[in-house]
Amino acid sequence: MFHNILNSDGKVKKGPKAIPVTLSTRIRLARNLQKYPFPGRAEASEKRAVLSKCIDALKSVKGLNDSISVEVDDLSELDRQILVEQHLISPELSQVEEGSGIFLTPDRSCCVMINEEDHLRIQVLRPGLDFKTVWQAADAVDSGIESAVNYAYDGDLGFLTACPTNLGTGMRASVMMHLPGLVMSKNMDKVINAVNLLGIAVRGLFGEGSDANGSIFQISNQQTLGESEGAIIDRLNSTLKSLVEQENNAREKLLQDDRAKLIDKMSRAVGILKTCHQMQSSEAMDLLSLIRLATDFGMLPEKFRGLADKMFIEIQPGHVQFSAGKSIEPSFRDELRAELLRNQFVRAPSLTFNS
Amino acid sequence: MDTDNSGTAMVCESCGTTHQEFKKGGRLGCEACYHVFRPVLDPLLDGMHAGIKHLGKIPSGSASRVKFERSVETLKTELKDAVEKEDYEKAALIRDKLRELESKAES
Numbered sequence: 001m002f003h004n005i006l007n008s009d010g011k012v013k014k015g016p017k018a019i020p021v022t023l024s025t026r027i028r029l030a031r032n033l034q035k036y037p038f039p040g041r042a043e044a045s046e047k048r049a050v051l052s053k054c055i056d057a058l059k060s061v062k063g064l065n066d067s068i069s070v071e072v073d074d075l076s077e078l079d080r081q082i083l084v085e086q087h088l089i090s091p092e093l094s095q096v097e098e099g100s101g102i103f104l105t106p107d108r109s110c111c112v113m114i115n116e117e118d119h120l121r122i123q124v125l126r127p128g129l130d131f132k133t134v135w136q137a138a139d140a141v142d143s144g145i146e147s148a149v150n151y152a153y154d155g156d157l158g159f160l161t162a163c164p165t166n167l168g169t170g171m172r173a174s175v176m177m178h179l180p181g182l183v184m185s186k187n188m189d190k191v192i193n194a195v196n197l198l199g200i201a202v203r204g205l206f207g208e209g210s211d212a213n214g215s216i217f218q219i220s221n222q223q224t225l226g227e228s229e230g231a232i233i234d235r236l237n238s239t240l241k242s243l244v245e246q247e248n249n250a251r252e253k254l255l256q257d258d259r260a261k262l263i264d265k266m267s268r269a270v271g272i273l274k275t276c277h278q279m280q281s282s283e284a285m286d287l288l289s290l291i292r293l294a295t296d297f298g299m300l301p302e303k304f305r306g307l308a309d310k311m312f313i314e315i316q317p318g319h320v321q322f323s324a325g326k327s328i329e330p331s332f333r334d335e336l337r338a339e340l341l342r343n344q345f346v347r348a349p350s351l352t353f354n355s
Numbered sequence: 356m357d358t359d360n361s362g363t364a365m366v367c368e369s370c371g372t373t374h375q376e377f378k379k380g381g382r383l384g385c386e387a388c389y390h391v392f393r394p395v396l397d398p399l400l401d402g403m404h405a406g407i408k409h410l411g412k413i414p415s416g417s418a419s420r421v422k423f424e425r426s427v428e429t430l431k432t433e434l435k436d437a438v439e440k441e442d443y444e445k446a447a448l449i450r451d452k453l454r455e456l457e458s459k460a461e462s
Contacts, residue, residue: 032386034386035386036385037369037370037384037385038370038382038383038384038385040380040382040384041370041371041372041384041385117382139412142412143414143415146414146415147415151414152386153413153414154386154389154409155409156407156408156409157389157409158409158411158412159409159412160383160386160389162382162383162384163381163382163383164381164383164396164399164400164403165381165403167400167404167409168404168409168410168411169409169411169412171411199405223403223404223405224404225400225403225404225405225406225407225408225409226404226405226406226407226408226409226410227405227406227410227411228410228411228412229411229412231410
């Protein structure tokens with residue numbers, strides 16, 4: 001049942017088309033129930049009680065009745081890894097011992113983690129850049145849950161969370177950005193320092209402390225208290241706008257100053273993806289990043305942007321392992337990854353450009 | 356022993372989280388911790404966030420809940436007063452009202 005949801009694309013609604021620079025938008029709301037200690041301090045029996053209360057509340061929310069819920073305990077290591085790679089659950093939740101759960105809509109646009117650091121982590125995600133839709137959806141799920149349970153809430157401090165860094169709105173709004181121009185022009189450190197000063201955090205692909213791979217970064221608000229959700233999103237949005245501009249400028253400059261070198265890199269990426277027989281995930285991420293960049297330059301057909309985004313996830317170790325259908329050695333995993341990529345890129349054209 | 360200004364150890368009676376644990380792990384244990392550790396929390400929040408007052412979403416159930424909690428509080432004060440004045444007739448009436456409110460809250 002769970003595998004069906006994880007792997008069938010059938011129910012995933014055709015989302016907005018993949019666009020340059022911004023891969024996806026996400027909002028996460030942290031909530032806790034009244035009267036129960038936060039998960040980090042709760043006994044197993046208390047966590048169980050919270051889990052069943054939360055699942056019941058979620059099932060009562062309009063539009064979520066065909067979702068599935070599962071206890072993390074009941075999932076294999078591989079299932080958990082796949083969920084982490086799809087950015088549906090955090091690495092932290094995948095490591096919990098008992099009494100934690102996942103509530104997931106069939107289209108995977110909403111995934112609620114139960115008994116992670118807080119009782120509830122409501123997450124809504126969508127491709128592209130679209131905070132309005134994502135906020136409306138998250139807000140509706142939150143209000144729906146709230147009509148069935150009492151949240152730990154304080155008039156001055158807002159929603160109470162296990163970590164004071166999430167206090168107030170409990171909201172983390174983020175976008176996944178593809179910033180190869182800033183990385184290649186060695187401007188990324190400067191940019192990270194500048195946005196940090198604005199209360200905006202930059203993390204790697206898989207959240208806290210992870211290395212940025214394929215020049216993909218998660219940009220999010222750091223502060224959750226003292227501003228409304230709308231004000232936080234507006235501030236984040238204006239930073240994002242400026243980041244997109246800086247990225248585009250960096251790309252243009254690279255294309256002007258280092259044209260041959262850049263085109264060589266992107267052309268080689270196509271060549272390697274068509275012909276490889278062994279591929280580690282970090283190399284694959286970098287090559288796919290170049291494919292996405294070439295598509296943004298108009299040097300590859302539009303469909304390769306969406307393909308790159310799909311493969312960013314499917315070349316992750318858990319996904320490759322799953323596609324094998326059995327347990328495989330890491331060395332064979334690299335062969336299988338190469339085969340997956342080759343199959344997708346075998347008919348990829350050479351780059352087209354005006355010289 | 357970790358102590359606050361008044362010299363007593365700071366610990367949340369509700370969940371057992373100590374000030375030491377909070378300082379080390381940065382996590383609070385339950386909603387009551389926010390009252391217990393408020394004196395050490397406020398300066399932290401000031402540096403951490405854009406402000407120290409929540410300006411975001413208010414849960415819709417919270418308005419009636421706050422009202423309920425306030426009436427319970429008021430009644431409890433009145434009850435204490437009545438008992439102190441040995442007005443047991445009034446105290447009994449207040450106790451009934453409290454029970455009624457609490458049973459409503461249960462359902």
